[in-house]
Amino acid sequence: MRVLHVNKFLYRRGGAESYMLDLAERQRARGDEVAFYAMTHPENDPAAYAARFPAHLEMNPLPPGVTGKISGAGRMLWSTSARRGLAQVIADFRPDVAHAHNIYHQLSPSVLAALRAAGVPVVMTLHDYKLACPSYSFLDQGRICTACVGGGFRQAVRRRCKGGSLAASAAVAVESWAHRRLGAYNPVGVFVCPSRFLTMKLIDAGVYPDRLTVLDHFVAPGPAPVDPVPGRLVVAGRLSHEKGVDLAIRALPVLPPGTRLDIAGDGPERAALTALAEATAPGQVTFHGRLPKAGVLELMNSAAALLLPSRWYENQPMTILEAFACGTPVIGANLGGIPELITDGVTGRLVQPDSPTALAEAAAPFLLSAQARDIYGKAARDVATTRFAPDTHLAALDAIYASAGNRLSEERREPRAD
Known part of the structure; x- marks a missing residue:
């Protein structure tokens, strides 16, 4: 099978890219031919069709100046360069299926039009709430909002x-309205939702309810278990307000003496979080920046627990699956x-959101008792090797690819209005 993955970034920027790259590696290992289409970016992995990628463009915030903002907004709505480049890739690679991921803004759904014109079935994994929320995250000024x-x-x-910003908010609202109105995502045969929560939010918003299917992500077996480093807790992810990393730092003063917090990741709040750590828990926090996957797993594998104190509606965070594969319990916001991933009292703990005290109370037993960490960790590893097994995921995804192909064939036999 020839699989074309389409995503605006082609490096391990976040969970969406990690999933895509790990999936592509598995597909190649079993004999599939895999190619990528993305936006040009200085951190991209090498790619056969990089010369066909549209130019790099930062969209958060929109480019400066009136001309830059108009150009950026136009590309958000419909990128002719992305469609043109992808059409050339399709002609050369001849994919059997296209697997889209985060294509918003820099690529735009123009790439879906190129795939439909070429008769390529499309499956799209939804890694966020963009199709129901113009700003992706169901957040308004840092607070949950589903208005x-x-x-x-x-x-x-x-x-x-x-x-x-009024201008930025208007731009993403017009983008979402225009794409919904014009059926820009109609070429997608199946939308893959990694969580039931995401599925229900999209159904509530009227987003292709007949094309949604739930499929867990997968995770590779973790490294061999090691004895945890005494007092180590880990946070892994983007350093931004919605991830709640500040809550983990604020929990340190009420945790047992000697507790250390290792933070893997980077983002816009790094400077503020560094200052908070120096003021709140001097000498207890280590910022590692963005690490390769092996480095993140090494931290997780030796931690008493992974903390995920998010303030937003996480979809299916890969960090939980990776921690489970390492046999590390997870303490996450409810x-x-x-809650679809963590079984409270079995594989980790679910805690009240936005509460450093609740986070500390849940983490303390894993720091004080190696036995508690081992019991929860074994249960977590068992879940990783059964529910999130790679072969199970690949088999289910093959069936989804086939379903998208069947849908396209039916549409081409009996054309219908979008």
Whole structure:
């Protein structure tokens, strides 16, 4: 099978890219031919079709100046360069199926039009809430908000939920409205939702309810177990407000003496978090920056627990699956898709969101008792090797690819209005 993965970034920037790259590696290992299409970026992995990628463009915030903002907004709506480049890749690679991921903004759904014109079945894994929320995350000024689900995309403008900017909020609202109105995502045969929570939010928003299917991500077997480093807790992810990394730092003063927090990741809040750590828990926090996957797994494998104190509706965070594969319990906020992964009192703990005290109370037993860490960790590893086994995921995904192909064949036999 020839599989074309389409995503705006081609490096391990976040969970979406990690999933895509790990999936492609598995597909290649079993004999599939795999190619990628993305935006040009200085951190991209080498790619056969890199010369066909559209130019690099930062969109958060929009480019400066009137001309830059108009150009950026136009590309968000419909990128002719992305469609043109992808058409050339399709002609050369001749994919049997295209697997889309995060294509918003820099690529735009113009790439889906190129795939439909070439008769290529499309499956799209949804890694966030973009199709129901113009700003991706169901957040308004850092607080959970689902106003657009029932109130329409104009709510994004009224609330200025995109960074507090009227212009940016209007741009993403118009983008979402236009794409919904014009059926820009109609070429997608199946939308893959990694969590039931995401599925229900999309159904509530009226987003292709007949094309949604739930499929867990997968995780490779973790490294061999090691004795945990005494007092180590780990956070892994983007350093931004919605991830709640500050809550983990604020929990340190009420945790047992000697507790250390290792933070893997980078992002816009790194400077502020560094200052908070120096003021709140001097000498107890290590910022590792963005690490290769092996480095993150090494930290997880030797930790008493992984902390995931998110303030937003996580979908199906790969960090939980990776921690489980390492036999490391996870303490996560009781929000979004996280409760679908953590069985409270078995593989980790679910805690009240936005509460450093609740986080500390849940983490303390794993720091004080190696036995508790081992019992929870064994249960977590068992879940990773059964529910999230790679072969199970690949078999289910093959069936989804076939379903998308069947849907396209039916549509081509009996054309219908979008």
